[in-house]
Amino acid sequence: MATNPAYPFLEMDITKVMSSFKMPVVNVKAVMASHQKNVDAITNASQHAFEGVQEIAKRQGEMIRQGVDDITGTTKNAKALDSLEETAVIGAETFKTLYQSALANTWDLNDMASKTTSKSLGIINKRVAESLDEVKDYFAKPDSTPAQTTTAS
Template sequence: MASPIKNPFLDFDPSKFFDPSKFFDASRFTDMQKGFADFQKGFADFQKGFSDVKLLSPDFEGLLATQRRNVEAVVAANQLAVEGYQTVARRQAEILRQSFEEASVLMKELVSAGTPEDKVAKQAELVKGSFEKAIANMKELSELVAKSNTEAAEVLSKRVKESIEELQTTLSKLTTKGT
């Protein structure tokens, strides 16, 4: 055996605590090999149990087709919205042009009227008519915007319904395959 370590602060013999012959016991090693073999057998049985399970492979072509239809629906809705707002912008420009023409005619009428009382009466009549026309124009423009938004929303709503139906069909196929 090795000579004991001499330490002035701690005087002990470590060979009393550590016996190399007990550190490696060959019988324990064979027990470990048997345990590992049991583990391998269990794992092989586990794999064998899953060999009958068919993993579902994703339908990438179907997914791409669905996304393509989704994008097409968004593009169509945006196109409808743009066309609607172009219609609104054209109508606004037309209303503005008509307003300038009418204002020019009305100014001539105001200037040509005779007495101050006639001018005040004519002016009140013109203000009332202008106000009513402005309200009618605003109503028309808001209806155009609402129509445009509704058409675009209908395209998206239709696509959402179709997507839900496609998803339900796909899920029903998966559940029938898995059964």
């Protein structure tokens, strides 16, 4: 290669330069195992979240059915009443009952969502803590020779 004073780095042997640096050897097996555990934890957390969403949707469906049944029953009863005063009293009582039921259902759904979130985030949090502990294994020397077992004959 010709000497070029404008580009002195062209003459440099990069392998010699890099060999002077102490680069750590990365244990690829440890990194891959750690990432597999990460994927497993995310899958597990997602599964719990999905199951929680299904439970919430099921509960919401039950609440809607119950609300429709309550309103239908009240409407039928109100038609049978003779006076406007009785209808107003029954309507107010029904509204109060429906309101209390809706409030209780809201708290129930909130509790279900909170438990689902806590469980899913707990799985992720545990895995993050474990993976931070595993970082030291990334730079440990891999087993150079597998353990040999012999059997006595």
